[in-house]
Amino acid sequence: MTTIPLPSSLIATLPGRYYTDPDIFRQEQEKLFESLWFCAVRSADLDGPGAFRTVQVGRESVVITRTRTGELRAFLNVCRHRGARLCTEESGEVRRNLQCPYHAWTYDLDGKLIAAPNLIKMPDIDRVAYGLIKVALREWLGYAWVCLADEPPSFEGTVISAAVERLGDAAAIEHYGAERLALGRRVTYDVKANWKLIVENFMECYHCATIHPELVEVLPEFADGYAAQYYVGHGAEFGTRIKGFTVDGSPGFARLPEVGADQDRRYYAITVKPTVFVNLVPDHVILHRMFPLAEDRTVVECDWLYAPEVVASGADVSHSVELFHRVNVQDFEACERTQPAMSSRAYRDGGVLVPNEHHIGIFHAWLLGRLGGADA
Numbered sequence: 314m315t316t317i318p319l320p321s322s323l324i325a326t327l328p329g330r331y332y333t334d335p336d337i338f339r340q341e342q343e344k345l346f347e348s349l350w351f352c353a354v355r356s357a358d359l360d361g362p363g364a365f366r367t368v369q370v371g372r373e374s375v376v377i378t379r380t381r382t383g384e385l386r387a388f389l390n391v392c393r394h395r396g397a398r399l400c401t402e403e404s405g406e407v408r409r410n411l412q413c414p415y416h417a418w419t420y421d422l423d424g425k426l427i428a429a430p431n432l433i434k435m436p437d438i439d440r441v442a443y444g445l446i447k448v449a450l451r452e453w454l455g456y457a458w459v460c461l462a463d464e465p466p467s468f469e470g471t472v473i474s475a476a477v478e479r480l481g482d483a484a485a486i487e488h489y490g491a492e493r494l495a496l497g498r499r500v501t502y503d504v505k506a507n508w509k510l511i512v513e514n515f516m517e518c519y520h521c522a523t524i525h526p527e528l529v530e531v532l533p534e535f536a537d538g539y540a541a542q543y544y545v546g547h548g549a550e551f552g553t554r555i556k557g558f559t560v561d562g563s564p565g566f567a568r569l570p571e572v573g574a575d576q577d578r579r580y581y582a583i584t585v586k587p588t589v590f591v592n593l594v595p596d597h598v599i600l601h602r603m604f605p606l607a608e609d610r611t612v613v614e615c616d617w618l619y620a621p622e623v624v625a626s627g628a629d630v631s632h633s634v635e636l637f638h639r640v641n642v643q644d645f646e647a648c649e650r651t652q653p654a655m656s657s658r659a660y661r662d663g664g665v666l667v668p669n670e671h672h673i674g675i676f677h678a679w680l681l682g683r684l685g686g687a688d689a
Contacts, residue, residue, distance in 0.1 A: 319665065324674045326663040327681075332507040332655035337684070338608035339372075341508075344683050345587045346371035347461045350472050352589045352602045353377060354457050355496065355616060358404070359385060363422065365411070366404040369604055370461060375448055376400045377457055378411070380422040385452065387459045388445035393426065394418045399445070411445075420445050454591070454600070455492035455618070475585040481546040486583070486591070488571040491598045494618035497630040500638060502613045506648035507655070508588065508605040509680070511613065514644050515582070515590050515601075516540060517670045524643045527636055531555050531562055532580055538669045540582070548579030548593075558594040559632035560639065566596040566623050586679065592637065596620075597630075599637050609652055615641060 319325060331337055353368040359379040367376050367390055374390035376399060392399050397415035410427065412419040419428040424445035432438065449460040451468045458472065476486040504511060514520070518540035521529055529536045532549040551558070557565030558580065568577055572595050581593040592599035597619045604612040617634050624630075654660050666673055 322668055323665040324671060326666060326673075327509070327677050328663045329655040329657065329660035331680075332509060332652065333608055335608055338507075338605070340684050341587075341605070342371035344685070345680075346605065347373060348683075349462075349466065349587060350451065350458045350460045350468055352456050352585070352600075353387070353459045356385060356452055356455055356457050356492075357496065359457075361406070363407045363409065364405075365400055365407065367400050367402070368459075369606065370459060373461060374398065375459055375461075376411070377450070377459070378422050381409075385450055385457050386423060387448035387450040387457070388424050389448060389461075391446065392416075392418050393443050393445065394429070452492070454486070454598075455494065456600070456602075472585055476583055476591075479545065479583040480581060485546075485576070485581075486593065488573060488576065489569055489593050489598050490571055491591075491600070491618060493621070494569075494598060495621040495624035496616055497597070497619040497624050498617040498634045500615050500634075500641070502615065502641060502645055504611045504613055504645045504648060505609060506611060506645070506652040507608055508603050508611045510648040510651055510655075511603060511611055511645070512584065512587070512676065513673050514648055516584055516673055516676060519667060519669045520647065524647060525640055527560055528640050531558060531636065540669075540672075548576065548581045551578040551580075557596065557633070558636060560635040561632065563632055565594075565633050566619065566628070568595045569597075569620060584676075586676070597633060601641075613641070613645070 347370065351370050353370065353375065354366045354377055358366060359377065362379055362381045362383070365376055365378040367374055375387055376390040377385060377387045379385055390399050392413035392415065394413065394416055397413050399411055399413050401414065410419045410421055417430055418426065421427050424447055426440040426443045449465045451458045453472065473483055477483050480486060518535045519538045521535040522538065525535070531551060533552045534549050552562070555562040557563060559565055577595050583591040585591065588603040588605070590601040597617060600616050600618065602614045604614070606612060617630065619630060
């Protein structure tokens with residue numbers, strides 16, 4: 314990709330156009346976000362029958378609802394009559410049904426067409442066939458994951474496998490019991506950068522000593538530039554004087570019940586391609602969901618999850634939230650500084666990855682494979 318011969322210790326990055334070209338972003342929407350499992354919403358956010366949330370998945374708006382019997386369902390957010398947007402709010406709650414604001418076609422929470430003006434005069438209409446278009450949905454780690462593909466790929470083979478690849482064992486992430494945790498804080502970041510820059514940044518720690526002083530204080534080995542994802546099964550160990558995963562190293566909360574001694578005082582990071590980061594520490598879990606909206610804009614929703622009794626007690630979680638909030642701000646500012654250069658002549662053929670970053674090359678190879686080759 315680069316026009317100059319590379320030393321054996323370096324590998325080339327993607328060319329700059331992969332971060333700026335609207336057509337490449339359109340291909341990513343089709344072949345990644347609309348074809349793979351996409352982490353859409355925390356299940357507990359839909360806390361009762363009739364609760365709904367709309368989510369942008371690639372080029373599609375998806376509405377996720379909780380039914381009267383407690384299950385989650387996902388549908389394309391499109392009325393089957395004339396194509397109007399069914400739910401126009403980001404979130405809300407309906408008493409019984411979803412009704413199109415245009416012509417009042419009405420659907421139950423399982424997606425079946427149940428009413429419309431003069432529907433009784435159209436007895437030949439199959440109310441299931443003209444119901445909302447269903448979207449595949451799975452729940453994992455306390456989140457609803459959706460897939461728009463007609464034949465979704467294996468959830469175990471494409472989502473849960475990320476935990477296996479990173480930790481060596483799917484059970485290792487289950488010990489944190491993320492599905493049983495409570496939301497302590499949520500922060501939404503609107504990042505003026507391509508989603509891949511955010512992924513690449515998260516996957517490496519070559520930058521940590523430069524821009525993450527608080528994180529390096531808590532996890533001293535990050536100063537050497539090796540990310541938590543560099544070794545299978547490895548968790549970065551807290552510094553000897555560090556009491557908890559907090560902005561000042563002060564004590565956090567009690568270790569989560571099923572987290573073993575071998576995982577205590579360690580930080581683990583998992584990338585679930587294409588758009589999710591999972592961060593595991595002994596007393597809480599931090600989960601990032603990315604929503605790529607344009608080739609140069611990505612919304613990131615970050616959740617801090619704690620034991621239910623911690624949240625219910627009103628305990629002050631600000632010290633642990635502040636640590637990764639600073640990391641997020643520092644990372645996203647770096648990505649925003651990088652985005653303008655992606656259209657520069659200096660980056661036309663791309664840049665290079667040093668040995669500490671070579672696993673990013675694996676991500677690039679995966680991306681090119683999904684897009685159908687280097688000429689995407």
